Structure formats: structure tokens, C-alpha cells
Amino acid sequence: MEKPFAITLDVGSSLANHTGAWRVERPVYVDLTPPCAHACPAMEDPQKWLYAAEDGSYEQAWRTLVEANPFPAIMGRVCYHPCETACNRSFLDEAVGINAVERFLGDHAIEQGWALPVPATTTGRRVLVVGAGPTGLSAAYQLRRLGHEVTVRDTSPLPGGMMRYGIPAYRLPRDVLDAEIARIVATGVRLELSTRVDDMTAALAEGFDAVFVAVGAQIGKRAYVPAAEAARIVDAVSLLHDVAQGDPPLLGRRVVVYGGGNTAVDAARTAKRLGASESVIVYRRTRDRMPAHDSEMAEAIEEGVVVKWLSTVAHADAGHLRVERMELDETGFPQPTGEFEDLEADSLVLALGQETDLSLLDGVSDLTLTNGSVEVDSSFMTGHPGIFAGGDAVPAQRTVTVGVGHGAKAARAIDAWLRATALVEPDEAPLAEYAALNTWYYADAPHAVRPRLEAARRTTGFEEVVQGLDAETAAYEARRCMSCGNCFECDNCYGVCPDNAVIKLGTGKRFEIDYDYCKGCGICAAECPSGSILMVPETR
Amino acid sequence: MSSTGVKFYQVGSFAVGNRLLDPELRSAQSEQGRANSLTSGHRACQGCGEALGARYVLDAAMRAAQGRMVTVNATGCLEVFSTPYPETSWRVAWLHSLFGNAPAVATGVAAGLRATGKDDVRVVAQGGDGATVDIGFACLSGMFERNDDVLYICYDNGGYMNTGVQRSGATPPAARTTTTQAVGDEPGNVFGQGKDVPRIAVAHEIPYVATATVADLRDLEAKVDKAMGMHGARYLHVLVPCPLGWGSASKDTVKIARLATESGHFPVFEAERGEVTSVRKIRHQVPVEEYLTLQGRYKHLFSPVRRDDVIDRLQAMADRNIARYGLVEEVL
Numbered sequence: 089m090e091k092p093f094a095i096t097l098d099v100g101s102s103l104a105n106h107t108g109a110w111r112v113e114r115p116v117y118v119d120l121t122p123p124c125a126h127a128c129p130a131m132e133d134p135q136k137w138l139y140a141a142e143d144g145s146y147e148q149a150w151r152t153l154v155e156a157n158p159f160p161a162i163m164g165r166v167c168y169h170p171c172e173t174a175c176n177r178s179f180l181d182e183a184v185g186i187n188a189v190e191r192f193l194g195d196h197a198i199e200q201g202w203a204l205p206v207p208a209t210t211t212g213r214r215v216l217v218v219g220a221g222p223t224g225l226s227a228a229y230q231l232r233r234l235g236h237e238v239t240v241r242d243t244s245p246l247p248g249g250m251m252r253y254g255i256p257a258y259r260l261p262r263d264v265l266d267a268e269i270a271r272i273v274a275t276g277v278r279l280e281l282s283t284r285v286d287d288m289t290a291a292l293a294e295g296f297d298a299v300f301v302a303v304g305a306q307i308g309k310r311a312y313v314p315a316a317e318a319a320r321i322v323d324a325v326s327l328l329h330d331v332a333q334g335d336p337p338l339l340g341r342r343v344v345v346y347g348g349g350n351t352a353v354d355a356a357r358t359a360k361r362l363g364a365s366e367s368v369i370v371y372r373r374t375r376d377r378m379p380a381h382d383s384e385m386a387e388a389i390e391e392g393v394v395v396k397w398l399s400t401v402a403h404a405d406a407g408h409l410r411v412e413r414m415e416l417d418e419t420g421f422p423q424p425t426g427e428f429e430d431l432e433a434d435s436l437v438l439a440l441g442q443e444t445d446l447s448l449l450d451g452v453s454d455l456t457l458t459n460g461s462v463e464v465d466s467s468f469m470t471g472h473p474g475i476f477a478g479g480d481a482v483p484a485q486r487t488v489t490v491g492v493g494h495g496a497k498a499a500r501a502i503d504a505w506l507r508a509t510a511l512v513e514p515d516e517a518p519l520a521e522y523a524a525l526n527t528w529y530y531a532d533a534p535h536a537v538r539p540r541l542e543a544a545r546r547t548t549g550f551e552e553v554v555q556g557l558d559a560e561t562a563a564y565e566a567r568r569c570m571s572c573g574n575c576f577e578c579d580n581c582y583g584v585c586p587d588n589a590v591i592k593l594g595t596g597k598r599f600e601i602d603y604d605y606c607k608g609c610g611i612c613a614a615e616c617p618s619g620s621i622l623m624v625p626e627t628r
Numbered sequence: 629m630s631s632t633g634v635k636f637y638q639v640g641s642f643a644v645g646n647r648l649l650d651p652e653l654r655s656a657q658s659e660q661g662r663a664n665s666l667t668s669g670h671r672a673c674q675g676c677g678e679a680l681g682a683r684y685v686l687d688a689a690m691r692a693a694q695g696r697m698v699t700v701n702a703t704g705c706l707e708v709f710s711t712p713y714p715e716t717s718w719r720v721a722w723l724h725s726l727f728g729n730a731p732a733v734a735t736g737v738a739a740g741l742r743a744t745g746k747d748d749v750r751v752v753a754q755g756g757d758g759a760t761v762d763i764g765f766a767c768l769s770g771m772f773e774r775n776d777d778v779l780y781i782c783y784d785n786g787g788y789m790n791t792g793v794q795r796s797g798a799t800p801p802a803a804r805t806t807t808t809q810a811v812g813d814e815p816g817n818v819f820g821q822g823k824d825v826p827r828i829a830v831a832h833e834i835p836y837v838a839t840a841t842v843a844d845l846r847d848l849e850a851k852v853d854k855a856m857g858m859h860g861a862r863y864l865h866v867l868v869p870c871p872l873g874w875g876s877a878s879k880d881t882v883k884i885a886r887l888a889t890e891s892g893h894f895p896v897f898e899a900e901r902g903e904v905t906s907v908r909k910i911r912h913q914v915p916v917e918e919y920l921t922l923q924g925r926y927k928h929l930f931s932p933v934r935r936d937d938v939i940d941r942l943q944a945m946a947d948r949n950i951a952r953y954g955l956v957e958e959v960l
């Protein structure tokens with residue numbers, strides 16, 4: 089071709105020039121563990137389902153959630169949400185209201201009648217689950233998903249364990265509980281109610297390949313309180329159990345609850361609802377040392393429950409109690425002062441913790457019992473091969489969420505055991521630290537949601553106290569999630585690269601680095617809001 | 629900020645993209661099929677703000693002009709790193725003449741297009757701060773005065789970077805360049821000289837003048853869109869950090885631009901026909917020191933001895949910008 093004057097070469101594109109050769113560090117996309125997921129005892133990954141909820145894909149969000157936990161509507165009411173305590177957004181303004189969104193999804197699923205997946209194949213292996221509390225039901229659900237035949241036996245006439253016979257209805261309405269349990273039963277779990285398992289050896293002889301013991305901690309602890317014959321003393325677990333069965337005991341007008349945990353608070357609030365004009369909690373330490381959850385304490389006080397801090401019950405009589413004032417020593421331990429006071433009380437409710445009845449394991453070999461709980465290894469197997477245990481019956485924090493997590497983990501371990509394979513749990517990816525985020529990019533969204541959450545809190549007698557979010561507020565709250573350590577396709581890396589070295593693969597497919605041209609400047613990593621790009625030394 | 633009005637969607641309008649936005653509200657940079665006016669393989673330094681800024685601006689202009697556009701480029705890094713003979717990184721119709729005459733060449737191109745009846749083809753001219761505020765200034769002022777139908781973009785990296793970081797009329801006071809060394813009582817560039825060309829452009833009362841940075845893409849694109857929707861002389865002054873000349877880490881290019889605006893050091897505003905019509909408010913105000921410490925060109929203000937006197941003067945300049953443009957939201 090004839091070239092113009094002084095032109096000797098054909099025009100070419102700079103694409104021929106592979107500037108990637110300049111690089112000393114390369115960007116790589118990573119998926120880290122968000123702190124919320126790290127903190128969730130039920131192994132939920134809130135970032136994943138919040139992401140789906142952000143654009144209103146509620147069914148997808150719910151389906152992702154229930155892979156880990158079949159009880160979102162229950163969780164959204166009773167979980168103490170350690171995810172929110174860990175949430176990175178709390179360093180920016182306020183934690184994402186993960187639990188409130190979870191509840192919304194759970195309630196929405198019940199309204200829509202969404203069903204849990206039914207297993208495609210069956211393995212023909214049979215597992216017995218003892219106890220239809222959250223731990224047992226979670227295990228049953230997961231074992232069923234893995235294709236096993238599951239039978240759940242429970243002493244009580246209705247399933248749910250402490251979710252039904254402990255947690256009061258004003259915090260967890262029974263229609264919600266029933267709906268989420270029915271969904272599990274519908275996957276083909278066989279539920280045998282009013283059936284106590286007394287003898288594990290006999291049960292095993294029925295042909296079960298493995299057993300999961302999830303019997304909880306049913307017995308209220310009795311501490312020694314010097315008391316006159318005529319004093320009326322009940323324990324909190326029995327009280328709540330009887331109320332749940334529609335057979336409330338007579339407590340009288342003035343009720344004193346002794347203890348400082350959540351059960352004490354529930355007992356005191358229940359006493360109020362049964363008509364007590366005075367409901368007083370007597371607790372040995374101060375409020376900041378009280379194990380009861382702050383929000384529940386606040387609700388109790390709003391409802392007129394009174395607390396006598398730094399006090400113990402020294403003696404119980406008919407109609408009145410003698411209370412001793414305590415003082416905290418340097419180590420924070422309460423010490424008696426010898427100063428006494430009289431308190432009028434028609435009854436005394438003891439809320440001093442629960443113990444496990446493990447008599448069903450009598451005669452089973454190779455078990456280790458510690459402080460009334462049965463010891464298990466990291467795969468939730470007891471010392472006896474094929475007998476697994478979890479939830480309140482093993483030494484751990486006693487919450488519904490921990491129970492659900494135990495059930496799910498134990499199900500995986502039982503499955504591996506039945507298949508005679510080793511259980512390989514994938515290593516958790518490194519934690520997405522707050523410092524690795526570029527929070528500039530998150531719109532300021534702290535307080536708008538608060539008043540609506542606050543306004544949703546209303547005391548309505550025996551009805552549920554805390555109300556749910558509407559769809560709009562739930563989506564708004566979901567959108568506050570910063571997607572810590574997980575790409576949420578904000579296009580920032582694609583935009584900020586001065587070398588067009590980030591390839592956008594399309595919605596849902598994320599991005600790829602074009603190492604032919606990436607010079608390794610690191611802007612993409614620095615400007616990634618969610619901290620999902622790492623710069624690593626080039627190894628060439 | 630001219631890019632608000634976006635409902636709160638996790639990242640609002642701060643990030644490049646947002647999967648929850650209506651497609652027509654999305655940025656040009658987030659599009660899979662964006663023009664990529666300046667393509668890969670160019671020889672700009674790692675983390676070059678000018679390369680980034682040029683693609684941001686021209687991709688938005690290309691979208692607005694639906695590809696019917698001619699670009700005129702002054703000499704400078706932007707020209708040298710993109711067109712070593714016989715290669716080019718440009719995927720736009722592109723013309724280079726001299727260091728000092730880009731505005732005049734653009735005027736000629738616009739006149740030529742009009743004369744040949746192609747007045748749907750738009751003209752964009754671009755150059756560095758040296759080309760714009762110093763050597764090409766007479767041509768620029770003439771283009772403004774005649775109200776020629778050209779959008780002129782100045783990529784301000786505060787110096788003659790292409791030839792080895794010499795001072796320009798846009799180099800900020802106290803900054804070290806190779807011709808304003810960090811020596812003597814008043815180290816670095818002097819105070820009181822230099823030109824504020826955005827304000828000078830406003831004084832020409834042309835249809836549109838705006839400033840922007842590579843740290844706020846949505847704002848920048850909105851301004852390009854607005855300018856492309858108008859005719860006559862228009863001027864856009866974009867702050868583009870230069871890792872080489874500023875002695876900064878390549879990864880900090882966008883961050884430094886952000887701190888320039890958040891400290892008030894670089895005011896971001898729009899003006900039409902001589903009047904300031906909008907300003908981009910500071911979102912999280914920072915002391916100017918946060919901006920300075922990331923840059924080697926200000927290192928002499930912090931070591932071997934800290935020069936509070938000089939830092940205070942720079943802070944006073946930022947405060948003056950804040951007062952002049954009302955950059956800080958009034959707390960009612």
C-alpha cells in the first residue's frame with residue numbers, strides 16, 4: 089500500500105504492547121468470610137441471603153438461608169443475633185439489622201407457603217433422633233436432605249422442645265413455631281410424639297443405624313433456699329411449661345423471681361401477664377453483669393417488672409421473703425453484707441438454670457459425663473460409636489441457634505459415619521476485616537431505619553411484643569449490608585482501572601483480571617468497597 | 629453533587645456501578661460495551677490518573693455524541709503515552725498537532741465540520757495543565773471569547789509531567805517539582821503565583837465551566853453529559869493525580885483525588901455564563917494534612933522538620949475555597 093509522505097509503518101494498536109510485564113504485584117479476587125457468618129452458631133452466611141434480598145429476590149434469599157437453618161421466622165424472634173454483634177457495619181454507623189430481615193424472610197415464606205426441598209434419593213439408612221427441640225429437628229431436617237430415613241421421638245405431646253415449653257408465646261407465637269416445624273415434617277421426617285425413649289440400647293436394637301440424642305436440659309435447678317413449710321416455691325421451667333400447656337399455676341398478686349438469666353426475665357414477664365400486680369426479680373449482682381439479654385430486660389422494665397440488684401433470698405416464708413443485700417468484691421463476686429430486708433411475696437419462682445436428664449443413656453458403654461452433660465467429640469459423637477449428641481444436652485452455650493448449628497453439624501457427621509467416610513469440613517476462608525473495606529462508597533444510611541424499628545416495638549398484652557418489618561424496610565435494611573469480603577458487583581474495579589485490565593463478565597458472573605495489560609497499580613484493590621481484591625506479589 | 633437523586637441502594641451513587649439501578653441511570657463506565665476510548669497497552673505509568681480521567685471523560689462524551697465526535701489532543705503525557713509511532717491507544721477519531729495550539733486546532737475542526745455540513749459531529753479538545761494554563765492559554769482564551777463550539781478538557785496533574793515534572797501555572801504552592809526544589813526558607817513552589825483557570829474561564833462568561841476529579845465518577849460523567857448537551861465554548865477542568873510527579877503510591881491515585889476535594893484543597897463546582905450554579909459538598913471533611921502526607925512532593929513539610937507555618941497556609945487556602953464556594957453543608 090502506498091503510504092503518505094514520511095510514513096513508513098502501518099498503524100497498529102497499542103494492544104500489541106503487553107504492559108502486564110511491568111507488574112510486580114497482581115490483583116486477585118477473593119471470597120472471605122464475613123464476620124456475621126463467622127459469628128453465626130447456626131452456620132448461616134447472612135451476606136449471601138441479604139444480597140439476594142436486596143433486589144427483592146426474597147424466595148432466593150429464603151432458599152439460601154434455609155440450607156443452613158430451617159427456622160428463619162423463629163430465629164428472627166428468639167436468636168440473640170451474635171451476627172449483629174460482629175457486623176462490620178457497626179464500626180461505620182450501626183450493625184445491619186440482620187435478624188429483622190431474617191424474620192421478615194421467615195414470615196414471608198410462611199405466608200407464601202414455600203416448602204423445603206424433598207430429597208431426590210434415599211439411602212435406606214435409618215437414624216433415630218431423640219428430642220424434637222431445635223437441635224433434634226435441625227438434625228432431622230439435614231439428615232432427611234441427605235436422603236436418610238429419620239424418626240424423631242419426643243416425650244411431649246407437641247414438638248418444639250423449649251421453643252414451645254420454655255420461650256413464652258409473647259416472644260414466639262405458636263402458629264409461627266407450628267408452621268416452621270410442619271414444613272420439616274413435610275419433607276418426610278417421621279415424628280413420634282408422646283413417646284419417651286427410656287432405653288437407648290433397646291432403641292438401637294430396633295434397627296437404627298445411628299442415634300442423635302437431643303434431649304435438652306429439662307429440669308429446673310433447685311438451689312437450697314431455707315423456707316418455711318407454707319412458702320410457695322415453684323421453678324421457672326415448670327412454671328413456663330405449665331403456662332405453655334394452658335394450665336398456669338396460681339402465683340398470687342406479688343411474685344418474686346430469683347435469678348438473672350433470660351429464663352428469670354421470661355418468668356417475671358409471664359407472672360405479670362398472669363395478673364401479678366408486682367413482679368420482682370431478685371439478682372445477686374449488678375445489671376451489667378446480668379446474663380439476661382439487654383433488649384429483653386428493657387422490655388421487662390417497660391412492662392413494669394422491678395429488679396432488686398445485689399440481693400439474695402435468705403429465707404422464704406408464707407407471704408414474705410427475707411432478702412440480704414450483697415456487695416461486689418474486687419473480683420466482681422457478690423459477698424454478703426449482713427443487711428436484711430423484708431419483701432412481701434405470695435410466691436417465689438426459682439430461675440437458677442436447668443439440668444439434663446440423661447437416664448436414657450443408663451447402661452450405654454464408653455460415655456463420658458461432665459457436670460450432667462454428655463461429652464462429644466468435634467463430630468458430635470459420644471464415646472459410644474453411632475451415638476451422637478448435641479444442643480442443651482452437651483456442654484455448650486444453651487441457645488436455640490447453637491442447637492440448630494449442632495443439629496446441622498451432627499447431621500453431616502452422622503452422614504459421613506453412615507457412609508464410612510471421613511468428614512471433611514472445608515477450611516473457613518480468612519475473615520473480612522473492617523480495615524480492608526473502603527467504606528467511602530457506602531451511602532450514609534444509619535438512622536433512617538431506626539425509628540421504624542423502634543416504632544415497630546409495642547407491648548400488646550399477651551400478643552407478640554416485637555413486630556416485624558414491612559417489605560420496604562426489610563429491603564432497605566438488607567441494602568445496608570456492605571458485603572464484607574465478597575464481590576457484590578459494584579463495578580468499581582472495572583471502572584477505576586486506568587488500563588482497562590478488568591474484564592466485566594456480566595451480571596452474576598463477576599470480573600476477571602486481564603493480566604496481559606494489568607500493570608499492578610493496585611487501584612482496583614484499594615477502591616474495592618468490600619475488600620474482595622488482594623494484591624499478591626508477582627512470582628514470575 | 630450533580631449525581632444525586634439516586635435512591636439509596638447500598639452504594640448510592642458513589643461506586644461506579646449499581647446493579648439495582650435502572651439501566652438508563654447507570655454510569656458509562658459500568659457498561660460492558662463502553663467505548664474504551666483509550667484502550668489497553670498504553671504506556672502511562674502504573675496508576676496514572678490522567679489515563680483514567682481521559683477514559684472517563686471520552687467514554688461519557690462518546691456515549692453522549694453516539695460516537696460522532698472528533699478529539700484534538702495537545703502534546704503531553706496523554707499524547708506521548710498513547711501514540712508512540714506507529715501504535716495508537718485511541719479508539720476515537722483523534723488529532724494531534726502541537727503543545728500550545730489544541731484550542732485553536734479544535735476551533736478549526738469545528739469550523740471545518742460546519743462548513744462541510746457535518747455539524748452533528750461534536751468536537752472535544754484536551755490537554756494537560758501545562759498545555760492549557762500556560763503555553764496554550766492565549767488560544768484557549770480566544771476560543772472562549774469567540775464561543776467556538778468546542779468542549780475543552782484540561783487534565784490537571786499540577787506540572788509538566790511528560791518532560792520530567794517541571795512547574796506549571798497549575799502547580800500548587802509548596803509542591804516540589806524539578807524546577808521548584810524543596811530548598812530554602814520557602815521550599816517548593818512559591819505562594820501567590822499560578823493561575824486559577826476554572827475561575828478565569830468563568831470570567832469569560834462562556835456557557836459552561838466545571839471542575840471534577842477522578843474520585844467522583846458519577847459527578848464527572850454528569851458534567852460531561854451536561855456539557856455535551858450544550859453548544860458553544862465549554863470548559864471542564866479535571867484533577868488527575870500523577871503518581872510519578874506527586875511521589876505517591878500508584879494505588880492511592882483515586883484516594884488522593886478524593887482527599888483533595890474532601891479537604892477543600894480542590895473545589896468542585898459548576899458555572900453557567902459567569903455564575904456558579906452548583907458545588908459538590910464535602911462529605912466527610914478532613915484537614916489538608918491528610919491530603920498532603922500521601923505525597924512525596926510535600927514531604928519537606930513534614931521532615932526533617934515539620935513546617936506548620938506552610939501547612940497552615942495551605943489549610944488557609946482550603947478554608948478559603950470552602951468559604952468561597954460554600955463547600956461545607958450548613959448544619960441547621
Ligand SMILES: Cc1cc2nc3c(=O)[nH]c(=O)nc-3n(C[C@H](O)[C@H](O)[C@H](O)COP(=O)(O)OP(=O)(O)OC[C@H]3O[C@@H](n4cnc5c(N)ncnc54)[C@H](O)[C@@H]3O)c2cc1C
Nearest residue numbers: 219221222223243249250254285303304479480486487488
Ligand atoms: C425460658 C427460656 C427461654 C429461652 N429463650 C431463648 C431465647 O430467646 N433464645 C434462644 O436462643 N434460646 C433461648 N432459650 C434456650 C433454648 O430454648 C434452648 O437452648 C434450646 O431449646 C435447646 O434445644 P434442644 O433441642 O437442645 O433442647 P430442648 O429444646 O430442650 O428440646 C429437647 C426435647 O427433648 C425431649 N426429650 C427429653 N428427654 C427425652 C426422652 N428421654 N425421650 C424423648 N424425648 C425427650 C423434650 O421433651 C424436648 O422436647 C430459652 C430457654 C428457656 C428455658
Ligand SMILES: Cc1ncc(C[n+]2csc(CCOP(=O)(O)OP(=O)(O)O)c2C)c(N)n1
Nearest residue numbers: 703704705727756757758759787788789790
Ligand atoms: C513548544 C513546545 N515546548 C516544549 C515542548 C516539550 N513538552 C512536551 S509536553 C510538555 C509538558 C506537558 O505538560 P502538561 O501539558 O501539563 O501535560 P502532562 O505531561 O503533565 O500531562 C513539554 C514541556 C513541546 N512539545 N513544545
Ligand code: SF4
Nearest residue numbers: 124175176569570572
Ligand atoms: S455488613 Fe453485611 S457482610 Fe458485613 S458483617 Fe454486616 S451483615 Fe455481614
Ligand code: SF4
Nearest residue numbers: 585606607609610612
Ligand atoms: S487497577 Fe488495573 S492495572 Fe491496576 S492493579 Fe487493578 S487491574 Fe491491574
Ligand code: SF4
Nearest residue numbers: 672673676705789870
Ligand atoms: S508522568 Fe504522571 S501523568 Fe504522565 S503517565 Fe506517568 S502518571 Fe501519568
Ligand SMILES: [Mg+2]
Nearest residue numbers: 756757785787
Ligand atoms: Mg501536567
